[in-house]
Amino acid sequence: MSSGYGAADGAGFVSHDGVIHERLPDAGGGAVPLRWVVRWETQLDDAELARIHAFLVRVFPDHPGGVQAAWAGSRPELRLLGFADDADDSTEGELLAHIGIARRFIRARESGASVLVGDVGLVGVSPDRQGAGLGRRLMHQTDAVLADLGVDFGTLTTGDSKIPFYEAVGWHLASNRLHAIDLWNRRETFDGPFFIRPVRAPLSAWPTGDLERNAREI
Numbered sequence: 099m100s101s102g103y104g105a106a107d108g109a110g111f112v113s114h115d116g117v118i119h120e121r122l123p124d125a126g127g128g129a130v131p132l133r134w135v136v137r138w139e140t141q142l143d144d145a146e147l148a149r150i151h152a153f154l155v156r157v158f159p160d161h162p163g164g165v166q167a168a169w170a171g172s173r174p175e176l177r178l179l180g181f182a183d184d185a186d187d188s189t190e191g192e193l194l195a196h197i198g199i200a201r202r203f204i205r206a207r208e209s210g211a212s213v214l215v216g217d218v219g220l221v222g223v224s225p226d227r228q229g230a231g232l233g234r235r236l237m238h239q240t241d242a243v244l245a246d247l248g249v250d251f252g253t254l255t256t257g258d259s260k261i262p263f264y265e266a267v268g269w270h271l272a273s274n275r276l277h278a279i280d281l282w283n284r285r286e287t288f289d290g291p292f293f294i295r296p297v298r299a300p301l302s303a304w305p306t307g308d309l310e311r312n313a314r315e316i
């Protein structure tokens with residue numbers, strides 16, 4: 099795994115076993131320290147998982163599958179975690195933002211071609227910090243992690259109310275019909291918004307027609 103790479107706007111970069119510090123402007127003209135930490139799933143101990151779980155329960159109080167189903171039921175490969183202070187590479191402190199990513203192949207039904215994607219989920223900002231630009235920072239750092247993972251595209255499924263957010267942060271609404279496995283382990287044809295983000299491949303390389311995500315959402 100590479101040690102990281104620069105971000106276009108100079109905001110820094112995440113390395114996979116590292117940490118990045120930046121500052122989030124606040125409403126009062128000041129700036130809140132922000133620390134991004136990437137953790138592979140097998141690095142997280144029980145106490146860290148408990149803290150993440152408590153955060154996700156606050157961010158997703160009404161998730162249809164329950165946070166346990168989405169989180170413990172289909173765990174990501176790694177998490178990008180945003181904390182509210184300048185401490186070193188730890189997962190102590192106030193957790194402000196969270197994302198999970200798992201690499202997998204999306205299969206084009208007609209051609210049989212497979213595309214390596216980083217499937218993104220559990221995108222959350224602490225309820226008392228939402229609407230202040232933190233989600234944008236989270237998605238910016240997610241771009242860096244996706245690039246470091248070497249995937250062609252990022253993918254995510256979401257609800258209609260989140261379309262403006264993902265469009266605002268540069269993701270593209272895909273028009274494919276997506277066949278997948280739902281939170282209750284039944285096959286489904288996902289009928290909500292399905293977003294893609296070009297990473298190593300150009301947008302024009304995204305396959306057309308019916309696609310299969312032979313797995314549950316992250």
Ligand SMILES: CC(C)(COP(=O)(O)OP(=O)(O)OC[C@H]1O[C@@H](n2cnc3c(N)ncnc32)[C@H](O)[C@@H]1OP(=O)(O)O)[C@@H](O)C(=O)NCCC(=O)NCCS
Pocket residue numbers: 157158220221222223224227228229230231232233234235255256257259260262263264266267
């Ligand atoms: C969705 C979420 C991650 C967004 O994070 P956030 O910190 O509130 O978003 P930001 O303040 O960084 O907004 C980023 C951009 O999206 C836009 N945006 C966000 N929500 C929007 C909405 N509902 N309608 C229109 N624009 C929206 C903002 O205007 C902003 O654009 P700008 O920078 O050009 O002004 C956060 O609100 C959240 O955790 N919600 C609850 C959990 C959830 O639904 N997660 C998504 C699951 S798929």
